[in-house]
Amino acid sequence: MVVPSELEKAMEIFLMCFHKYSGDKEYLTKGDLQKLMENEFPEFLKNQNDPLAVDKIMKDLDQCRDGRVNFHSYFSLLAGLTIACNDYYTRHMIPNKK
Amino acid sequence: MVVPSELEKAMEIFLMCFHKYSGDKEYLTKGDLQKLMENEFPEFLKNQNDPLAVDKIMKDLDQCRDGRVNFHSYFSLLAGLTIACNDYYTRHMIPNKK
Structure with missing residues (x-):
């Protein structure tokens, strides 16, 4: 049996969370x-x-104006939030990061 | 103390994995x-x-041709892989998914 890596497990959480709510x-x-x-x-x-x-988030993500957020748009939301966290992390948590 | 949600934990794994290798x-x-x-x-x-x-992946991600994959491009890689997994999941694992 193949044991998934931490990153693969995180991807699965992203995926399953979408289906949990959709x-x-x-x-x-x-x-x-x-x-x-x-x-x-x-x-x-x-x-x-x-x-x-x-x-406001819905308006940003619902590019087709059909009241639907598809998986791609959902991933864009997570990307935006994670990139914001990374910016904070690199600025404040590891001051020597070049 | 605030307990992070599963999705927040997954985002943290995405973030920390980048810094583990960078x-x-x-x-x-x-x-x-x-x-x-x-x-x-x-x-x-x-x-x-x-x-x-x-x-080939490096060529796709290294858009600036400077031999560097930044956090945005790393996230694009994870997006591509997760979206491919989602396509497979919706086609094969839940046949009644509309």
Whole structure:
């Protein structure tokens, strides 16, 4: 049996989380995205201190204006959040990083 | 103490894995990428059955042709692999997925 690497396990979490909230669809509705953000990124939402935060994220991700966030757009959201975390990490946590 | 969600933990793995291989730099060299692929995606490399697989990936990711893969490009690699996994998952694992 092949044991997945840490990175492969993380990819699986990304994948399964999408399907957890999309159910039997291939996309997230605004309601699905709202639940995902509230459950998975509660601190982020709290720090935004903006009751329209999820509406704004939905507007960014729903490029086709059909009320649907597909897997690619969901991954863009995670990319944006992780890149922001990396910027913070490289600036503040490892000051000698060149 | 705030307990991170599964998705936040996965994002942290993505982030820390980059820094594990980049060391004190803000980018991966081809050698770093080779080690990352061999250690984190051994089955993928084996299935490629192509000794030049990492060279080809490096060529795709090194858009500036400076021999460096930055965090954005590293995330593109993970996005491509995860999206491919999702396509497989939706086609083969959940046939009733609409």
